[in-house]
Amino acid sequence: MEPAIKYQLIKTEKHTGARLGEVITPHGTFQTPMFMPVGTQAAMKGALSPEELDEMGSQVVLANTYHLWLQPGPDLVAEAGGLHQFMNWPKGILTDSGGFQVFSLAKHRKLTEAGVHFRNELNGDKLFLSPEKAINIQNKLGPDIMMSLDECPPFFESYDYVKHSVERTSRWAERGLKAHAHPDYQGLFGIVQGAGYADLRRQSAHDLVSLDFPGYSIGGLSVGESKSEMNRILELTTPLLPTNKPRYLMGVGTADSLIDGVIRGVDMFDCVLPTRIARRGTCMTSHGRLVVRNAAYAHDFRPIDSECDCYTCRHYTRAYLRHLFKADEDLGRRLTSYHNLYFLHHLMKRVRQAILDDNLLDLRAEVFEKYGYNAEHPKNF
């Protein structure tokens, strides 16, 4: 059987080894490195439409298994014909395993070898998420890319705890693989964990690679550790993963981390950050973050970012956006959300071109300098 998800390496960048490639899915072939926007509840925050996501260059979007499990439920999504049809998105969809939300949001949680017991936050019902259940839900939701259930321990958890956790995550990955009903049209990724412990990261990667997933996620990063810690872990993890499979770094969405992740061999990223900060009026720009709701922009008739050619920047001024935020108009959140996602998609386009041109480090230097990451106390990290 052909795996549902394949990866085609096109070129490695001369100085860094960064990978230009394609992820081949049942809903299209997509260029990597890529950033994937998050539509938690099968809808993009900020009221963005699927057509707008497409227009700005989105290829694969995320939805959250945990949230969709609670509502509207996987059976309803299956009845609707799966997530693609339900949410009117014909390109790639990736779902997480639900584990991260259960471990970070759910109350009355009890972790066992079998799975996790917890309470439904919406109605108090008892729920149980096992590796098999996580797969079963995702089989019903119907994304192109699924995640096996993992535990994501805190970065600074004890060695013993993380070791037990990693071993359980490997056993869960194996159980998930067995439970997977549609390997022909849904690709299941294993998630490498191990917090900051090099040998546990190695053990996790080794376990998962031996199970031959069609792709690998790197989890447990961007959870409070420093950027250099994250880079250190990436540097030791990606070389352990097969070159003919995609690598997905979970939960990372700042300009610097995207570039630094690509340099260390990562192909796919996702994060709620761009839309979350956009809803509060904070914009990513080529010169760093800009809080457009601030009074400083009341009479500023320039676009958010003069170097951006997105819909928002072509048609609206900072003064108008500031007015929309002050007046609590939904349109403001839509326009800043559009801009922030466009900004990251555009950055990844430049990253792909830089890999082709073998000048990714030059691009990094330029972006870091302009964005302000080189400042003594960079506020935008």
Add this chain to the structure above:
Amino acid sequence: MEPAIKYQLIKTEKHTGARLGEVITPHGTFQTPMFMPVGTQAAMKGALSPEELDEMGSQVVLANTYHLWLQPGPDLVAEAGGLHQFMNWPKGILTDSGGFQVFSLAKHRKLTEAGVHFRNELNGDKLFLSPEKAINIQNKLGPDIMMSLDECPPFFESYDYVKHSVERTSRWAERGLKAHAHPDYQGLFGIVQGAGYADLRRQSAHDLVSLDFPGYSIGGLSVGESKSEMNRILELTTPLLPTNKPRYLMGVGTADSLIDGVIRGVDMFDCVLPTRIARRGTCMTSHGRLVVRNAAYAHDFRPIDSECDCYTCRHYTRAYLRHLFKADEDLGRRLTSYHNLYFLHHLMKRVRQAILDDNLLDLRAEVFEKYGYNAEHPKNF
């Protein structure tokens, strides 16, 4: 001097006298009868973009002088180049006088011949709205069509009160006309008042017509009186207005009232209703209102209205929309707002065709029967 706003009568319907025409403005020539969506704070609720308004057939949109006066202020809008440029809407814009909001929203109100004293609801500042000030603000905002300051007394107010009010509104109209700085590119409409009193409506219409405004509004209706009361007042008012000027019925936006208003010679309508109810999950359909957030639609994979070919109905199911409302996603409000505005624009398109075809009463009968207006206790009025 040529007036900024002109009206071209194209045809009157054979059986009703309903008018097919064009309103000619500095930002384009628009077909009447028309429905105008309301973008209170220089933005459409439900996060709809100007491009979407254009796509669904909007020609003129409203903005509210009162709200824009309080924030961001007329000077800022003028500095931005006027409302068209500020909000990225190249077609027609109409602003009200601010009077309706001052009389319905503002606290500590004191009405004098000079104008209205009240408190800014946002910061408690003392404010004063005079006929001249209302014009001055609108001159700065820069809409194509402006309204002169009026008082809108309750429909069942005493005869004496309404008589004094109408006479003051006429004096205010004259003062506004004198204060108007840009009659060459902004058309000022007078507002006929008079509550339910036939002779006061006549007096008001007579006063205003003698001032030769380029268009006339009919105010003080759809404020709690019955449909038949409203129709009675329209029937006696529109014949008093010149046939070569547009007539605008303020604050009306249900399917039945639009048709009944057109039959009585009205050319333009506006109302917050379609977007306001959309934000709560209530949709206008050819078969009456549908509350898509209701549990009844959880597994309903049909569009909101099978007879509607709007963006929302072409791509999304009731089940998905219901999920978006339950999950409190902005996208749900955007999609239902789009549908409701499209529904009214599409209705007006059919009304214009029916005038051309001399079968407006047939269209009325069909729409009323299907919508449910003929039911014994119609719930959709």
